[in-house]
Amino acid sequence: MAEIGPLVLDVDGTFLKTDLLFESFWAALGKRPIATLGVIARNIRRPAEMKRELAELADLRLDLMPVNPDIAQLAVEGVGSGREVVLASASDKQYVAGLAETYGLSGRVFASDGKTNLKGPAKATQLVAEFGDRGFDYAGDSAVDRVVWEHSENALIVGDRPAEAKALTESGHSVTQFVAGWRKRDLIRALRPHQWVKNILLFLPMIAAHSFDMETLLLVVLGIAAFSAAASSIYIVNDLLDLEADRLHPTKCNRPFASGAVPIRVGMVTFLALVVISFGLGTALGPLFLGVLVLYMLLSLSYSLKLKRMRWVDIATLAGLYTLRVIAGAAASQVEASAFMLVFIFPVFITLGCVKRMTELTLATSDERLPGRGYGRPDRGDLLNVSGLGMFFALLVFFFYSFSDQARTLYPDQWIMWLALIPIAAWLFRMIRLGYYGKQDYDPIVFALKDKRGLGLLLFTLSMMFYAAGYWQEWLGF
Missing domain, CATH: 1.10.357.140 (UbiA prenyltransferase)
Known part of the structure; x- marks a missing residue:
């Protein structure tokens, strides 16, 4: 019985549902934006060098990368049967080797090395040199992989590639297709x-x-x-x-x-x-x-x-x-825009910003700092205090506004504005309380627009303001 050749897997869009070049770009941009843009500008025509320098800037968590379940299952079955499963990718070798180690695949990997961009013909040349013409099965996802499929024994096509599948079948290749792609609703x-x-x-x-x-x-x-x-x-x-x-x-x-x-x-x-x-x-x-x-x-x-x-x-x-x-x-x-209104809403939003962080901390599963944030659970007390100060200053500014010339002109019934402080305070207190106990959405604004009791308080406040301005009397004729 002839020995089965290795199963060679492309990485980007095939073994992974993502692209390591773009992953490294965004990871590096988040940590060192100026250096990252400099790498892109210097190496725009040298992709292998670009990938290597981005890899040096961005230390990716390869164990977190989303994998294609169908291809991952093929890899598991191959390893389980004693077959060599090899990664071959245009991504930088540092990442590809790490990915192979993470998933227990062959230590023999093929990837870009800072000089050669291992894509299309370059990849086909290396694989043929290593395994012989049609001495391996290959899984890929893009049109540039066609030259590699042509030198493989069995072509595994990830995604909708009807032209490539037809041409390979006509040339005598065994073709297996795997469904892949993205949906508009996810975008x-x-x-x-x-x-x-x-x-x-x-x-x-x-x-x-x-x-x-x-x-x-x-x-x-x-x-x-x-x-x-x-x-x-x-x-x-x-x-x-x-x-x-x-x-x-x-x-x-x-x-x-x-x-x-x-x-x-x-x-x-x-x-x-x-x-x-x-x-x-x-x-x-x-x-x-x-x-x-x-x-x-x-x-x-x-x-x-x-x-x-x-x-x-x-x-x-x-x-x-x-x-x-x-x-x-x-x-x-x-x-x-009234200066009073801007001074009033800023502390309101300070309060809601604190509520957002308190919600995240309350719903967190550990006492460690939130990923990508500067807060841990011990900060809930400080956030509660700052949110309370924001609420106090917002109400104070609203009260002072009621004495302004603009307020006297727009809202002749000044005492009703003072009464409106009650539902405003009740709404802010409700938001702070629910955030502290983790009983609302991660975004307080979105939550506020779905919260029936909170909306009732806001609409009641707006109704009082309209009454103070005389609109209900004008609209309803009394």
Whole structure:
């Protein structure tokens, strides 16, 4: 009986549901962004050198990488039967060797070495030199693998490659195909459309200024669309920078990029498309709005790259991002944003930022610091104190606002504004309490818009403000 040749597996998109080049790029970018961009600029035409230098910058957790279950099962069965299972990849040898060791595969690996980019013909040449023509079975996923399949005995095709499968079959190869790919709904999930509800904050200046005409409404809606596209682009970047931390998280490990449900390259292309859409809408709404939008995106990127890992700075940044949404609403609707309103909402968002961290810490499974964050469970007390201070200053600013000339003009019934402090305080206290005991969503804004009791308090507050402004009397005729 003829000896069965080795099973040779491509790595990116075949054994793994991800690409180690992109993994290393985003991991390195999160740790050393300037150095990473320098590597890309220097080696844009030298892929092997680029991969080697990125590998030196990024120490990947190879045991966390999402594997293709069908190909992984083939590897397990091969090893179990005594067959040599070999990894051959265009990724850097440092990663490929580590991956082989992690999964108990052959120590004989083929990969890029800093000089040769082991892809397509280069890979086929090395494998034929090592195992002979048609002396191995090969599993791959891309069109560039066709030259390798042609020199293999059995071609294992991962994904939809009908042209390659037909040509290989006609040339006498045994072809086995494995279903792979990504779904649009998983990409949509990566955009986090449920987070777009945060952008209703753009309506606040319009409501506060009592400007309820259709033209203003349409301008704000366009602003919300621009911010939604911008926010989704940043969510993609954030997820790509947080791949390792998400894979260590009990629920975030199921996110599209962390789980391998959507390829990283698809996320990068989607990011660019969303930026174009956002800037296009921002330009249409005027230079002031566009400036706020750009500032929001730059601050969001800074948060993703560095600030979210810095204690307290991360919470202040989150509060700033929420406040920028309100400023953007004023820029889009072309109404003046009251200084009192901005000073009021900032401590509110400081409180909600603390609530977000308290929720994460309460739901954490250990006392260690949160992956990618600067907090551990012992910090819950400090976060509770700061959230209480935020609540106090927000209520104090609202009380002082009731004495301002603008408030006297817009809300003649001043005493009703004082009464409105009660449901505002009740809502903030509820958010702090639920966050401290881990009884809400990881994002307090999203939770607030689903929390029926909390929504009742907010709507009651809004109703009181409308009454203080005389709108109920005008609308209902009494």
